[in-house]
Amino acid sequence: MNICLDAFKNLNVVSSAGLKLGPCCLATPLNAEKIDFYNNEYLQTVRNSWHQGVWPQACNNCKQTEDQGIISRRQGSNSWYRANNMYNTDVELVRLDYWTGDLCNLACAICGPDSSSVWKQELNYPIGSKKTIVNNFWTSVDTGHLRYVHFNGGEPLLSKEHVTFLHALHNKNLIHINYNTNGTVLPGQELIDLWSQYKLVQIDFSIDDIGPRFEYQRYPARWKQVVDNLQWFINHAPHNCMFAVNTTVSMLNYHNLSNLNAWLQENFCVSRFTDPIEHRQQPANGKFALAGNKALALKFLDACDARRGTDWRETFPELV
Numbered sequence: 643m644n645i646c647l648d649a650f651k652n653l654n655v656v657s658s659a660g661l662k663l664g665p666c667c668l669a670t671p672l673n674a675e676k677i678d679f680y681n682n683e684y685l686q687t688v689r690n691s692w693h694q695g696v697w698p699q700a701c702n703n704c705k706q707t708e709d710q711g712i713i714s715r716r717q718g719s720n721s722w723y724r725a726n727n728m729y730n731t732d733v734e735l736v737r738l739d740y741w742t743g744d745l746c747n748l749a750c751a752i753c754g755p756d757s758s759s760v761w762k763q764e765l766n767y768p769i770g771s772k773k774t775i776v777n778n779f780w781t782s783v784d785t786g787h788l789r790y791v792h793f794n795g796g797e798p799l800l801s802k803e804h805v806t807f808l809h810a811l812h813n814k815n816l817i818h819i820n821y822n823t824n825g826t827v828l829p830g831q832e833l834i835d836l837w838s839q840y841k842l843v844q845i846d847f848s849i850d851d852i853g854p855r856f857e858y859q860r861y862p863a864r865w866k867q868v869v870d871n872l873q874w875f876i877n878h879a880p881h882n883c884m885f886a887v888n889t890t891v892s893m894l895n896y897h898n899l900s901n902l903n904a905w906l907q908e909n910f911c912v913s914r915f916t917d918p919i920e921h922r923q924q925p926a927n928g929k930f931a932l933a934g935n936k937a938l939a940l941k942f943l944d945a946c947d948a949r950r951g952t953d954w955r956e957t958f959p960e961l962v
Contacts, residue, residue: 645692646701646716647723653679654739655779658756660695663894667739668715668801669700671760677782679735693731703927703946706894710925725787731851735783737790742801748824751859752850752930752944753889763953764949780807792820799827800816808836820844824860825868845875846922852905858957859894861950871908885910892926893939897960901925937962 646665654664654671657867661670672684679685684700691698695704700749704714719737723729728736746758755761788811793804798821811817818841825847829837837843849868850856856865875885887906891899903921911919925931929939940961941952 644695645731646704647729647731648716648737649692649698649701649961651723651728651735652719652737652739653677653685653735654741655782656741657779657781658741658744661779663885664739665700666715666743667701667792669698670775677779678879680733687733689733700869701892707925710898711926712923722790728789734787735785736787737792738783739794740780740804740807741793742793742795742798742804744796745800746795746797746824747826748797748863749861749958750824751861751894752892752926752928759796764830767865785811786813788864790818790820790842792822793823797824797827799829799833799852800825805833808840810921814839814944815841818842818844819926820846822846822848824863825871826860827865828871829852836881838880842881844886845879845883845893845940846886846888846913847872849887849902850889850892852902853897854957855895855898858952858954861946861952869909876910876914879913881915884917885913887919887921887959889921889922891925891932892930893932893934893936894930894958895962896932945947945952 654665655663656664656671661674661677663674663677663682663684664671665685668899669688670884674682674684686700688700691866701716704716707714708717720729735882737946744755744757744759744762746760749758749760750762755765755767793801795801796864798804808819809812819837821844823845837962841910848860850859856868875883888904889895889908895902904923906919913919929942930933940954947953
């Protein structure tokens with residue numbers, strides 16, 4: 643079936659600069675007056691396109707990913723619906739993309755100020771626009787049928803609001819929760835206790851490289867701290883936690899992927915319960931896309947070096 647069931651069963655809500663809705667976190671969200679999963683015009687347009695067998699414009703991200711032979715969000719979501727006996731186009735809110743806001747402790751090269759409070763500080767945004775954004779929309783959503791929640795940010799593990807949300811959800815034992823985290827933050831005991839109440843907790847670590855190359859791309863993270871944290875998760879996470887690594891393939895790490903893969907295979911490939919740790923890759927979009935404008939990308943790195951005292955020429959000699 644050439645369709646994406648997220649359009650019928652998933653919602654992405656962003657409350658930055660006004661309320662915006664989208665069918666998933668990879669589709670561009672559009673302005674909305676209120677949260678109406680069933681009748682929102684944008685969501686209905688996307689659903690109608692899929693019904694007609696036409697890729698919606700909003701879903702080009704997944705189409706480009708699949709054209710490169712990489713498993714897309716669409717394919718991953720459809721597999722989940724199939725495994726959970728929900729492989730149909732009935733409109734029902736069973737999955738939620740929860741953007742926890744822009745609170746973050748990193749200013750990653752592939753990111754920007756829309757998703758990182760540290761980027762705003764580095765770029766010296768005006769005081770008013772540097773206020774940390776939270777996404778307290780969930781009290782306006784019917785969460786009674788939720789079976790899956792995906793947290794992304796910012797850095798979700800810094801979000802106190804999402805902990806309140808997890809406390810409030812009913813039927814915790816039926817819900818699968820999923821995090822995208824940068825690996826620099828450990829959960830507190832309150833959150834660990836909450837995780838134990840859920841059906842499954844999937845923690846996807848964003849790791850694009852190793853050593854100084856990682857530190858440049860995920861500035862100002864420290865590789866040793868992340869390595870120690872990965873081991874902590876293996877040693878201490880509840881039995882219902884599973885792990886994965888997401889790598890964004892860009893100009894900056896394309897030449898070093900084999901070394902990253904080797905490191906993961908040796909150091910982070912299985913949990914203490916012998917569950918395999920999946921390693922996924924996705925193509926970078928924007929300035930560091932493999933097919934992007936290299937001159938503009940390097941100009942951006944020069945500007946970063948001037949502010950941070952880093953040196954991309956030393957860290958990425960192959961780009962020279």
